[in-house]
Amino acid sequence: xxxxxxxxxxxxxxxxxxxxxxxxxxxxxxxxxxxxGRINGVVKCVATPSTExxxxxxxxxxxxxxGKLQAGYLFPEIARRRAAHMLKYPDAxxxxxxxxxxxxxxxxxxxxxxxxRASIAKxxxxxxxxxxxxxxxxxxxxxxISRLQVLFGxxxxxxxxxxxYPAYVDSSVILGQTGQFQKDVEKYGxxxxxxxxxxxxFFPDLSAVRRTDIIFFCSPNNPxxxxxxxxQLTRLVEFAKENGSIIVYDSAYAMYVSDDNPRSIFEIPxxxxxxxEVSSFSKYxxxxxxxxxxxxxxxxxxxxxxFPVAKDFNRIVCTCFNGASNIAQAGGLACVSPEGIKAMxxxxxxxxxxxxxxxxxxxxxxxxxxxxxxxxYVWIHFPGxxxxxxxxxxxxxxxxxxxxxxxxxxxxxxxIRVSAFGHRENVLEACRRFKQLYK
Amino acid sequence: xxxxxxxxxxxxxxxxxxxxxxxxxxxxxxxxxxxxGRINGVVKCVATPSTExxxxxxxxxxxxxxGKLQAGYLFPEIARRRAAHMLKYPDAxxxxxxxxxxxxxxxxxxxxxxxxRASIAKxxxxxxxxxxxxxxxxxxxxxxISRLQVLFGxxxxxxxxxxxYPAYVDSSVILGQTGQFQKDVEKYGxxxxxxxxxxxxFFPDLSAVRRTDIIFFCSPNNPxxxxxxxxQLTRLVEFAKENGSIIVYDSAYAMYVSDDNPRSIFEIPxxxxxxxEVSSFSKYxxxxxxxxxxxxxxxxxxxxxxFPVAKDFNRIVCTCFNGASNIAQAGGLACVSPEGIKAMxxxxxxxxxxxxxxxxxxxxxxxxxxxxxxxxYVWIHFPGxxxxxxxxxxxxxxxxxxxxxxxxxxxxxxxIRVSAFGHRENVLEACRRFKQLYK
Numbered sequence: 057x058x059x060x061x062x063x064x065x066x067x068x069x070x071x072x073x074x075x076x077x078x079x080x081x082x083x084x085x086x087x088x089x090x091x092x093g094r095i096n097g098v099v100k101c102v103a104t105p106s107t108e109x110x111x112x113x114x115x116x117x118x119x120x121x122x123g124k125l126q127a128g129y130l131f132p133e134i135a136r137r138r139a140a141h142m143l144k145y146p147d148a149x150x151x152x153x154x155x156x157x158x159x160x161x162x163x164x165x166x167x168x169x170x171x172x173r174a175s176i177a178k179x180x181x182x183x184x185x186x187x188x189x190x191x192x193x194x195x196x197x198x199x200x201i202s203r204l205q206v207l208f209g210x211x212x213x214x215x216x217x218x219x220x221y222p223a224y225v226d227s228s229v230i231l232g233q234t235g236q237f238q239k240d241v242e243k244y245g246x247x248x249x250x251x252x253x254x255x256x257x258f259f260p261d262l263s264a265v266r267r268t269d270i271i272f273f274c275s276p277n278n279p280x281x282x283x284x285x286x287x288q289l290t291r292l293v294e295f296a297k298e299n300g301s302i303i304v305y306d307s308a309y310a311m312y313v314s315d316d317n318p319r320s321i322f323e324i325p326x327x328x329x330x331x332x333e334v335s336s337f338s339k340y341x342x343x344x345x346x347x348x349x350x351x352x353x354x355x356x357x358x359x360x361x362x363f364p365v366a367k368d369f370n371r372i373v374c375t376c377f378n379g380a381s382n383i384a385q386a387g388g389l390a391c392v393s394p395e396g397i398k399a400m401x402x403x404x405x406x407x408x409x410x411x412x413x414x415x416x417x418x419x420x421x422x423x424x425x426x427x428x429x430x431x432x433y434v435w436i437h438f439p440g441x442x443x444x445x446x447x448x449x450x451x452x453x454x455x456x457x458x459x460x461x462x463x464x465x466x467x468x469x470x471x472i473r474v475s476a477f478g479h480r481e482n483v484l485e486a487c488r489r490f491k492q493l494y495k
Numbered sequence: 496x497x498x499x500x501x502x503x504x505x506x507x508x509x510x511x512x513x514x515x516x517x518x519x520x521x522x523x524x525x526x527x528x529x530x531x532g533r534i535n536g537v538v539k540c541v542a543t544p545s546t547e548x549x550x551x552x553x554x555x556x557x558x559x560x561x562g563k564l565q566a567g568y569l570f571p572e573i574a575r576r577r578a579a580h581m582l583k584y585p586d587a588x589x590x591x592x593x594x595x596x597x598x599x600x601x602x603x604x605x606x607x608x609x610x611x612r613a614s615i616a617k618x619x620x621x622x623x624x625x626x627x628x629x630x631x632x633x634x635x636x637x638x639x640i641s642r643l644q645v646l647f648g649x650x651x652x653x654x655x656x657x658x659x660y661p662a663y664v665d666s667s668v669i670l671g672q673t674g675q676f677q678k679d680v681e682k683y684g685x686x687x688x689x690x691x692x693x694x695x696x697f698f699p700d701l702s703a704v705r706r707t708d709i710i711f712f713c714s715p716n717n718p719x720x721x722x723x724x725x726x727q728l729t730r731l732v733e734f735a736k737e738n739g740s741i742i743v744y745d746s747a748y749a750m751y752v753s754d755d756n757p758r759s760i761f762e763i764p765x766x767x768x769x770x771x772e773v774s775s776f777s778k779y780x781x782x783x784x785x786x787x788x789x790x791x792x793x794x795x796x797x798x799x800x801x802f803p804v805a806k807d808f809n810r811i812v813c814t815c816f817n818g819a820s821n822i823a824q825a826g827g828l829a830c831v832s833p834e835g836i837k838a839m840x841x842x843x844x845x846x847x848x849x850x851x852x853x854x855x856x857x858x859x860x861x862x863x864x865x866x867x868x869x870x871x872y873v874w875i876h877f878p879g880x881x882x883x884x885x886x887x888x889x890x891x892x893x894x895x896x897x898x899x900x901x902x903x904x905x906x907x908x909x910x911i912r913v914s915a916f917g918h919r920e921n922v923l924e925a926c927r928r929f930k931q932l933y934k
Contacts, residue, residue, distance in 0.1 A: 119669075120671075121668055121669050121670065121671045121673075122669065124668050124673065124674075124675055124676060124683065125665060125668055125669070125676075126676050129661065129662075129665060130661045130898075130902040130903070133902075134886075134896065134898060134899075134902070137886075137887075137890070138890070138896050141890050141891070141894070145894070163783045163784055164784050195634055195786070195817075195820070196817050198815070198816070198817045199815065199816055199817060201815075202645070202814070202815035202816070206641070206645065206669060206670070209671065210649060210671065222568065222569045223568075223814060223815075226564060226568060226814045227814060227815060229560055229563050229564055230558075230560050230561065230564070230645060230810075230811065230814060230815070231560065231645070232559075232560045232648065232649065234560075234563065235563075236563055237563055237564075237565050244563065344602045344817075345602055345603050345818070345820070345821035346820055346821060346822060347634070347817060347818065347819070347820045347821075348820075371669075372669065375641070375662060375665045375666060375669060376637070376638065376640075376641035376662075376666060376669070377637070377638055377641070378634075378635050378637045378638060378783075378786060379784070379786065380786070380820075381634070381784070381785055381786045381787075381819075381820040381822065381823045382784035382785060382786075383785060383820065383822045383823065384820045384822065384823075447573075447576075448576075451576070451577070451580050452580070455580070455584065457573065457577050459569075459573060460573075463569040463572075463573070464569070
């Protein structure tokens with residue numbers, strides 16, 4: 057099989073020759089999803105997102121290095137010429153087509169398989185104006201966050217929630233967007249830390265936030281477990297619009313929202329002009345090690361010069377990535393089937409029950425407990441104490457590993473994050489030990 | 496199962512709490528490879544490659560942004576503290592351990608599963624001094640090339656073979672290492688193009704090559720199909736040493752070498768002090784769409800300040816990547832089993848037969864034909880003609896897609912690359928059409 061795989065897999069790759077024939081042409085004309093690799097490979101790497109209806113431009117400058125690149129990446133250009141040739145010869149003589157053996161395709165579209173992109177758009181963004189070709193399938197949100205940093209380059213300024221998932225800040229440092237680490241305040245220079253604490257209901261006081269090019273915003277939030285309300289996200293979008301900023305919205309926990317708070321930033325009117333969204337199957341379907349996520353970039357999102365952000369990201373994906381594993385993508389397609397969606401909701405429901413057990417435990421012990429309602433994380437306050445000291449005491453006395461809040465930024469100091477991801481009996485055992493320790 | 500997967504998958508991830516108990520301790524003490532995620536996740540992200548025996552330093556400056564990063568990425572640090580705790584309490588009270596359910600692990604080690612790393616080291620680098628922890632498993636060479644560019648940063652200088660696989664140059668441009676594209680010479684400013692033509696036997700005249708920090712070198716080469724000799728690679732390593740440069744050696748086609756030319760740069764004495772090697776399962780096992788490769792970085796490879804390159808790359812992998820899909824890694828482990836190695840050699844042998852057919856065809860037509868012997872690519876000269884024009888004529892008249900040599904750099908102008916990756920009947924049909932066209 058490897059031979060067949062190999063031959064197919066390289067039909068528009070960096071390593072092949074290919075035949076064209078009417079069987080292939082048929083598949084081109086059809087929406088046959090068994091050959092997404094070629095179809096998307098042809099179309100997307102050279103696609104220019106339409107900007108006809110767009111008026112708003114962010115004030116974020118396009119990464120000048122992206123402007124240096126000549127045309128598209130080589131192989132998508134060859135695929136484009138092949139597609140044009142096939143349109144020119146709809147009745148090309150009969151010939152074998154490497155491309156039409158059923159089933160397996162090798163090098164797929166860097167942006168993801170057509171049917172999966174379409175299914176993600178329909179499942180998570182129906183009626184929100186996000187289309188199949190706005191979806192870039194990834195090997196997980198963590199990888200895409202760094203690809204986005206490569207996209208933005210070293211000259212942009214960055215804001216993050218404080219506390220927040222550390223990959224935002226660390227990747228910003230690696231790309232050279234920051235100054236040195238300032239030990240006195242536990243912050244990197246040139247990053248705007250938007251403090252999210254009980255005092256402000258875990259939503260930043262935007263009147264005190266400096267304008268930055270990029271705003272990373274995760275809701276429901278890791279680690280605080282807080283999901284921003286529609287009104288708060290409307291203010292965030294307005295804030296981005298006033299400043300010409302781009303919001304990178306991390307919705308990896310959106311399926312944990314159980315009230316009517318938004319699951320996507322695109323539920324907010326006007327958000328498509330200032331936002332992109334990063335998400336993942338990891339926390340919905342146990343796909344952590346399988347590696348599958350996506351980033352949605354609307355055609356309306358433009359740099360200050362009017363250039364579509366999605367077009368440059370497409371070039372990044374074509375040059376620096378080669379698509380998520382086709383096996384993982386097949387699994388993702390199952391996740392967004394009716395049965396898969398039902399199964400994901402069952403998984404989410406189970407962890408939400410775990411969350412309730414953890415919340416009740418710490419409430420009963422008299423702690424100030426936050427999060428949990430719309431997220432699998434419980435954020436527990438230990439006023440005046442060091443997060444690492446609390447982490448160590450819990451580890452020492454209960455043999456339970458938690459996560460020290462200060463690891464997510466200086467705003468997390470004095471907090472501990474407890475995760476609901478675990479077997480029920482283990483969560484119950486942990487809670488018994490917490491009650492022994494803090495009774 | 497998702498629940499179990501989920502709970503396991505996050506046992507040292509960004510999203511969990513975990514229990515410690517004797518079952519987990521047992522697995523820690525054992526070399527049970529069914530839980531590589533935790534073992535490697537704990538060990539590798541905080542590992543400091545030993546530099547005791549090292550004297551040679553390159554003159555390449557460490558990316559200053561990497562130096563700004565504080566400690567390791569958060570979750571590996573927590574895993575390290577958990578491991579220390581377990582060593583401290585070998586007889587910790589019995590408790591359930593999230594970490595010890597058989598089989599599946601979720602978030603694996605970012606560097607790859609322990610057994611796969613060990614098997615790659617043994618299969619491809621036995622007796623070459625490359626060890627398990629020098630191997631970083633990736634989702635393919637293309638992705639790792641860009642991660643390496645992020646590692647090096649924007650201030651390094653770059654040399655590439657001309658012609659060469661376009662991902663080297665394009666990723667260099669994206670990272671800001673180059674000047675603008677110079678249309679007159681078809682080159683980007685500040686990149687050293689090492690011309691590889693029939694005149695110099697497809698090996699650059701190093702006496703005419705400007706010193707750069709990084710030298711990308713692919714052998715057997717894509718697109719020319721030429722495999723450098725031991726003597727030539729010895730000169731390349733000496734050249735790198737004289738200049739304090741780092742060679743990024745792309746060995747993605749090494750299994751296609753059928754004579755005694757080196758399969759790895761590490762076969763050259765002293766290469767470990769100036770080289771790393773990027774490779775892939777794509778061209779050996781039809782893994783193109785599965786996405787699996789690796790990068791080997793010796794502990795001996797140091798920046799000018801003596802800092803190990805591997806340690807910074809480890810931080811990149813931990814921060815910007817989350818490991819190759821565990822499913823793909825399981826497949827990779829099968830590839831490097833005795834049966835898998837035999838199967839890969841059969842795949843390679845099949846394509847080498849295709850290559851012979853293509854070589855004989857163009858020889859019979861009187862073309863100057865290069866490559867093919869140690870690679871699945873045939874490099875055909877059309878003196879005085881434009882590669883894209885030849886590409887178009889072949890496409891127009893035979894409906895066969897080739898690859899224009901100029902797409903690989905100005906040194907490829909006037910050449911066409913024909914790939915042997917295809918079904919036998921299609922290769923034979925293509926050759927029949929070539930004979931009609933050029934008879």
